[in-house]
Amino acid sequence: xxxxxxxxxxxxxxxxxxxxxxxxxxxxxxxxxxxxxxxxxxxxxxxxxxxxxxxxxxxxxxxxxxxxxxxxxxxxxxxxxxxxxxxxxxxxxxxxxxxxxxxxxxxxxxxxxxxxxxxxxxxxxxxxxxxxxxxxxxxxxxxxxxxxxxxxxxxxxxxxxxxxxxxxxxxxxxxxxxx
Amino acid sequence: xxxxxxxxxxxxxxxxxxxxxxxxxxxxxxxxxxxxxxxxxxxxxxxxxxxxxxxxxxxxxxxxxxxxxxxxxxxxxxxxxxxxxxxxxxxxxxxxxxxxxxxxxxxxxxxxxxxxxxxxxxxxxxxxxxxxxxxxxxxxxxxxxxxxxxxxxxxxxxxxxxxxxxxxxxxxxxxxxxxxxxxxxxxxxxxxxxxxxxxxxxxxxxxxxxxxxxxxxxxxxxxxxxxxxxxxxxxxxxxxxxxxxxxxxxxxxxxxxxxxxxxxxxxxxxxxxxxxxxxxxxxxxxxxxxxxxxxxxxxxxxxxxxxxxxxxxxxxxxxxxxxxxxxxxxxxxxxxxxxxxxxxxxxxxxxxxxxxxxxxxxxxxxxxxxxxxxxxxxxxxxxxxxxxxxxxxxxxxxxxxxxxxxxxxxxxxxxxxxxxxxxxxxxxxxxxxxxxxxxxxxxxxxxxxxxxxxxxxxxxxxxxxxxxxxxxxxxxxxxxxxxxxxxxxxxxxxxxxxxxxxxxxxxxxxxxxxxxxxxxxxxxxxxxxxxxxxxxxxxxxxxxxxxxxxxxxxxxxxxxxxxxxxxxxxxxxxxxxxxxxxxxxxxxxxxxxxxxxxxxxxxxxxxxxxxx
Ligand SMILES: Nc1nc2c(ncn2[C@@H]2O[C@H](COP(=O)(O)OP(=O)(O)OP(=O)(O)O)[C@@H](O)[C@H]2O)c(=O)[nH]1
Ligand SMILES: [Mg+2]
Numbered sequence: 001x002x003x004x005x006x007x008x009x010x011x012x013x014x015x016x017x018x019x020x021x022x023x024x025x026x027x028x029x030x031x032x033x034x035x036x037x038x039x040x041x042x043x044x045x046x047x048x049x050x051x052x053x054x055x056x057x058x059x060x061x062x063x064x065x066x067x068x069x070x071x072x073x074x075x076x077x078x079x080x081x082x083x084x085x086x087x088x089x090x091x092x093x094x095x096x097x098x099x100x101x102x103x104x105x106x107x108x109x110x111x112x113x114x115x116x117x118x119x120x121x122x123x124x125x126x127x128x129x130x131x132x133x134x135x136x137x138x139x140x141x142x143x144x145x146x147x148x149x150x151x152x153x154x155x156x157x158x159x160x161x162x163x164x165x166x167x168x169x170x171x172x173x174x175x176x177x178x179x
Numbered sequence: 180x181x182x183x184x185x186x187x188x189x190x191x192x193x194x195x196x197x198x199x200x201x202x203x204x205x206x207x208x209x210x211x212x213x214x215x216x217x218x219x220x221x222x223x224x225x226x227x228x229x230x231x232x233x234x235x236x237x238x239x240x241x242x243x244x245x246x247x248x249x250x251x252x253x254x255x256x257x258x259x260x261x262x263x264x265x266x267x268x269x270x271x272x273x274x275x276x277x278x279x280x281x282x283x284x285x286x287x288x289x290x291x292x293x294x295x296x297x298x299x300x301x302x303x304x305x306x307x308x309x310x311x312x313x314x315x316x317x318x319x320x321x322x323x324x325x326x327x328x329x330x331x332x333x334x335x336x337x338x339x340x341x342x343x344x345x346x347x348x349x350x351x352x353x354x355x356x357x358x359x360x361x362x363x364x365x366x367x368x369x370x371x372x373x374x375x376x377x378x379x380x381x382x383x384x385x386x387x388x389x390x391x392x393x394x395x396x397x398x399x400x401x402x403x404x405x406x407x408x409x410x411x412x413x414x415x416x417x418x419x420x421x422x423x424x425x426x427x428x429x430x431x432x433x434x435x436x437x438x439x440x441x442x443x444x445x446x447x448x449x450x451x452x453x454x455x456x457x458x459x460x461x462x463x464x465x466x467x468x469x470x471x472x473x474x475x476x477x478x479x480x481x482x483x484x485x486x487x488x489x490x491x492x493x494x495x496x497x498x499x500x501x502x503x504x505x506x507x508x509x510x511x512x513x514x515x516x517x518x519x520x521x522x523x524x525x526x527x528x529x530x531x532x533x534x535x536x537x538x539x540x541x542x543x544x545x546x547x548x549x550x551x552x553x554x555x556x557x558x559x560x561x562x563x564x565x566x567x568x569x570x571x572x573x574x575x576x577x578x579x580x581x582x583x584x585x586x587x588x589x590x591x592x593x594x595x596x597x598x599x600x601x602x603x604x605x606x607x608x609x610x611x612x613x614x615x616x617x618x619x620x621x622x623x624x625x626x627x628x629x630x631x632x633x634x635x636x637x638x639x640x641x642x643x644x645x646x647x648x649x650x651x652x653x654x655x656x657x658x659x660x661x662x663x664x665x666x667x668x669x670x671x672x673x674x675x676x677x678x679x680x681x682x683x684x685x686x687x688x689x690x691x692x693x694x695x696x697x698x699x700x701x702x703x704x705x706x707x708x709x710x711x712x713x714x715x716x717x718x719x720x721x722x723x724x725x726x727x728x729x730x731x732x733x734x735x736x737x738x739x740x741x742x743x744x745x746x747x748x749x750x751x752x753x754x755x756x757x758x759x760x761x762x763x764x765x766x767x768x769x770x771x772x773x774x775x776x777x778x779x780x781x782x783x784x785x786x787x788x789x790x791x
Binding site: 004037052055077 | 276359360361362365380381383384394395465466467468469
């Protein structure tokens with residue numbers, strides 16, 4: 001079976017760990033237990049009629065004190081950028097992280113997840129902002145770890161992107177060294 | 180808080196009632212009564228209200244009161260719903276961030292007790308190996324096993340500690356991961372039978388992430404290089420050892436303490452072998468792990484080697500009877516060792532004794548047919564090696580085989596001894612060796628002197644023989660007797676061959692001395708000769724005197740012969756007046772010349788002389 005490594009990254013408390021829990025175990029909790037370092041999980045998905053074993057690296061969120069370590073992304077075939085729709089600053093963090101990944105690792109397929117779709121009333125993110133991202137070529141998915149809305153879709157589309165995309169030509173070892 | 184809604188409620192302070200009251204008093208006296216009545220009716224309440232208002236408006240009082248109820252209030256609220264938490268979170272988070280931004284030290288100090296043990300543990304892990312090595316080495320160096328392992332160490336060229344570790348550590352290699360170095364994706368994994376493998380590909384990712392995290396920590400904490408390979412991580416009851424290759428890492432999960440040599444002997448060759456075999460596949464790896472099924476034997480070899488060594492604890496349980504017989508063997512060995520050590524020491528002492536004995540030269544020692552063996556040369560005069568063996572050692576003479584060839588040493592002491600043995604010097608003779616010469620001194624019988632003169636130069640080690648100092652006892656005596664004989668003068672009556680009377684004593688002395696002289700002569704290998712010389716005084720004619728002197732000598736010879744002196748040893752001549760004994764200036768001097776005197780001599784007698 002094909003194995004692929006993907007990473008989740010974004011600002012802190014945007015729901016990365018919750019998204020993985022939802023995706024892998026179909027569970028959700030309102031409790032916030034911040035991730036220290038990395039948490040690795042896996043799930044098999046079918047993309048392009050092909051079974052893929054996704055090894056999911058859930059990275060600690062970025063905040064003022066702790067930057068996301070780019071070396072964790074080495075060898076990843078793609079990543080999920082996660083932002084929290086209710087906190088506008090997390091979208092900026094996502095934008096910045098994407099730049100950093102491209103700089104240090106190279107172009108990798110990614111999906112931009114704007115999470116907490118269930119709290120849409122409290123969103124500080126409007127459709128214009130989303131369109132702006134899409135215009136830059138980003139694949140944006142609105143999702144909710146709480147309801148499960150959009151979660152499967154987001155993971156499947158990154159899997160498909162990794163399989164089908166011309167990015168796959170850039171094998172983990174031909175990518176630039178981290179940092 | 181001054182804008183708090185609490186303040187709005189008591190809008191009309193009670194004090195404002197007083198001015199109103201005083202106005203009424205000015206207007207109407209009746210109102211005083213009213214006021215009094217009112218005060219009677221409502222004064223207690225007024226005071227209460229006043230107190231209450233004071234409590235409400237005085238911030239200090241209010242704070243005190245609130246401080247009493249706040250904890251309970253928070254408890255109640257928290258119990259009811261989450262709103263307090265939600266309300267407080269942003270403030271607390273911001274406050275925390277601000278505090279850290281201003282001065283991170285308090286936070287650092289707060290968490291350092293947690294970091295300390297972690298670092299300590301890392302260090303103690305690093306030290307573990309060393310302490311263990313020493314401890315194990317000490318424990319095993321004196322045991323029977325220890326002896327065995329010492330043998331093994333010297334045979335294999337490993338250090339003793341290494342051998343001990345190899346044998347004593349009980350460990351088990353539980354799982355072996357082959358991990359893509361970059362992505363942390365699992366390429367291949369195997370686990371030993373009894374271990375239930377968790378989701379190996381998740382563990383693989385975690386192991387990779389942990390290494391990364393440690394590198395960051397090491398980099399941030401002590402500036403270690405980012406690419407520093409992590410050797411192992413300690414998970415409490417087990418360890419994970421990493422053996423990196425250029426593309427893939429071998430991660431080995433070990434329970435217990437494995438010897439460090441495994442890395443060199445097993446893991447490194449394994450990862451190298453895999454790289455050799457799978458180089459292209461590894462280089463172009465993009466998630467397809469199927470090709471790595473072929474490396475399973477490599478990984479299994481890691482497990483297998485471990486089993487083969489000693490993972491089976493049952494093997495380590497030695498039954499009691501084995502221990503018993505082992506200790507018996509050990510006892511026998513140690514007794515044997517002691518005995519042979521003692522025997523060897525005695526033997527060495529014996530050899531040393533032999534070597535320090537003069538006249539003995541040890542040429543070869545060793546063992547032959549299970550016996551001690553010594554060969555060498557010995558002077559026959561030396562102390563017997565066998566005597567040394569019996570008297571000075573506790574060795575069993577039957578356990579010793581010796582071969583001694585005789586030789587003669589030139590050691591002066593031995594040469595002298597040899598000379599004494601051969602010459603058997605009589606008492607009074609002193610022999611010594613001086614500059615290789617045998618020197619004889621003192622007094623010796625003539626015969627010994629003659630014999631020694633012949634023998635001495637033939638003695639081995641004697642360079643020459645000096646005996647000038649030696650006094651010949653017989654010769655000495657014979658010469659003395661000879662001199663006594665020649666002192667005698669036997670007188671004759673004038674003009675006759677008649678002896679002057681009264682010379683009997685002198686005559687008998689003469690006879691006995693002459694007999695002694697003749698008797699002694701052969702002892703110095705000579706023959707005695709006695710010449711009797713007849714004399715006359717100067718009176719009378721020469722012819723007559725000549726004849727008279729001749730007759731006197733002959734008369735003397737006959738006399739002596741009649742007294743048992745061999746006639747053929749004597750000669751008689753007359754010298755007349757030619758050899759006067761005295762000057763004849765008086766009658767007594769003249770009488771002296773009418774006499775016979777004696778001359779003795781010794782002549783060589785080579786043939787039949789030695790009658791001694
Ligand atoms: N309403 C709502 N809350 C969510 C959703 N996803 C996550 N949360 C909550 O957001 C908080 C943070 O979620 P996590 O998944 O721990 O966030 P994270 O991104 O992993 O955070 P870090 O690990 O600290 O970077 C938790 O209290 C979650 O319950 C969502 O879709 N809707
Ligand atoms: Mg998390």
